[in-house]
Amino acid sequence: MTGKADTRLRRLPEQGSKDFNLACAIIDDARICHVGFVLDGQPYVVPMAHARDGDELLLHGSVASRLAKNLAAGLPCCVTITHLDGLVLARSAFHSSMNYRSVMVFGSAAPVTDPDKKVRGLDVLTEHLLPGRLAELRASTRKELNATTLLSLPIERFSVKTRKGPPDDPKNETQVPIWAGVIPLSLRAGKPEAAPDMPAGIARPRYLKSM
Amino acid sequence: MTGKADTRLRRLPEQGSKDFNLACAIIDDARICHVGFVLDGQPYVVPMAHARDGDELLLHGSVASRLAKNLAAGLPCCVTITHLDGLVLARSAFHSSMNYRSVMVFGSAAPVTDPDKKVRGLDVLTEHLLPGRLAELRASTRKELNATTLLSLPIERFSVKTRKGPPDDPKNETQVPIWAGVIPLSLRAGKPEAAPDMPAGIARPRYLKSM
Numbered sequence: 001m002t003g004k005a006d007t008r009l010r011r012l013p014e015q016g017s018k019d020f021n022l023a024c025a026i027i028d029d030a031r032i033c034h035v036g037f038v039l040d041g042q043p044y045v046v047p048m049a050h051a052r053d054g055d056e057l058l059l060h061g062s063v064a065s066r067l068a069k070n071l072a073a074g075l076p077c078c079v080t081i082t083h084l085d086g087l088v089l090a091r092s093a094f095h096s097s098m099n100y101r102s103v104m105v106f107g108s109a110a111p112v113t114d115p116d117k118k119v120r121g122l123d124v125l126t127e128h129l130l131p132g133r134l135a136e137l138r139a140s141t142r143k144e145l146n147a148t149t150l151l152s153l154p155i156e157r158f159s160v161k162t163r164k165g166p167p168d169d170p171k172n173e174t175q176v177p178i179w180a181g182v183i184p185l186s187l188r189a190g191k192p193e194a195a196p197d198m199p200a201g202i203a204r205p206r207y208l209k210s211m
Numbered sequence: 212m213t214g215k216a217d218t219r220l221r222r223l224p225e226q227g228s229k230d231f232n233l234a235c236a237i238i239d240d241a242r243i244c245h246v247g248f249v250l251d252g253q254p255y256v257v258p259m260a261h262a263r264d265g266d267e268l269l270l271h272g273s274v275a276s277r278l279a280k281n282l283a284a285g286l287p288c289c290v291t292i293t294h295l296d297g298l299v300l301a302r303s304a305f306h307s308s309m310n311y312r313s314v315m316v317f318g319s320a321a322p323v324t325d326p327d328k329k330v331r332g333l334d335v336l337t338e339h340l341l342p343g344r345l346a347e348l349r350a351s352t353r354k355e356l357n358a359t360t361l362l363s364l365p366i367e368r369f370s371v372k373t374r375k376g377p378p379d380d381p382k383n384e385t386q387v388p389i390w391a392g393v394i395p396l397s398l399r400a401g402k403p404e405a406a407p408d409m410p411a412g413i414a415r416p417r418y419l420k421s422m
Contacts, residue, residue, distance in 0.1 A: 031309070034245040045289045045291035080257065080258065093351055096337070100243070104257075123304075130300065136389055137302070138303055166407060166408075174409070174410075177410070178413070179405070180406040181406045182404045183404075195385075198385070202388055204390060205390050
């Protein structure tokens with residue numbers, strides 16, 4: 001990349017993109033998404049757990065009921081995933097901003113009904129939420145599978161927007177004596193809290209070792 | 212609170228609520244929201260910066276254009292704010308869950324056009340994003356104010372959903388030899404990164420001292 005391209009990136013830090021790999025990276029880095037759909041003219045935006053299986057976005061709602069039923073019926077939806085990566089402190093409020101990575105996926109979600117695909121999709125979800133954990137869990141029962149709605153949305157129509165880097169003040173303001181820069185933000189894990197009803201003597205599993 | 216109420220909370224950890232103070236606490240604890248609206252039958256969900264001024268939710272988009280114009284025209288919208296507070300690891304995938312706090316606010320956003328109110332709203336936003344910073348910034352120019360869209364949505368029609376606490380496995384599964392519990396998650400600030408074009412000798416301001 002040339003210095004010129006670098007400058008351009010800094011001057012236009014807010015960019016739209018159709019980069020599939022970038023979209024996937026943003027999706028993979030998140031554990032929840034916001035799903036928008038419309039019922040009787042009223043928009044709803046609901047948080048759901050998600051994972052990615054190749055070019056499919058898998059959705060799993062803890063509040064299945066109305067949401068999942070309507071989405072599964074093929075309503076148009078927009079699934080947005082956003083990482084707030086930092087506060088961008090410019091020399092003025094007007095030029096202050098945020099660093100973020102965001103992807104919107106448009107389409108209609110379809111329920112995953114094939115039993116093998118559904119088991120696989122839920123496994124992908126479990127493994128996405130905490131890599132390494134799937135291996136120690138029992139298989140879901142048929143009753144549990146039937147009580148679970150898993151939706152699939154193709155990652156075909158999407159739009160990525162990101163901003164990164166330092167503030168972009170006009171040149172005549174960079175010399176004012178005000179601190180400017182970025183406060184990075186990230187979602188971090190705290191110390192795992194064992195369930196109070198866990199029997200004594202269960203070691204902390206390897207997949208939690210780094211926490 | 213009695214022990215009985217505690218149990219009930221644990222058995223029904225996922226609760227809907229119309230508690231205004233809880234809604235405000237969730238709003239105040241976040242820096243971005245997801246705004247859903249519909250154009251030509253297609254739902255959109257867009258991240259925006261927000262702040263709260265009493266019983267009003269203020270919205271400020273970095274990508275103003277189409278979004279702000281359409282929202283300002285009075286389109287019905289749904290603004291959702293979600294904190295992912297933890298991964299809830301049960302003994303099975305089916306009972307695993309997430310701890311979260313989420314609020315949906317429904318209504319139609321109106322542009323804040325009164326100059327004094329707009330200045331005040333933007334100040335509230337600046338102060339919300341980083342308490343203490345407003346005092347050192349110059350006032351916005353008239354041109355900047357005109358180039359900024361600030362929207363206001365009353366916090367009247369809203370719904371709060373939260374889940375907290377340990378996993379809720381069926382009693383006959385709590386004794387299996389699998390680690391169960393919660394991995395807390397939170398958005399945390401990293402070390403502030405000074406802008407590369409900042410003049411030498413500018414001290415780190417007090418509002419960044421704790422970072």
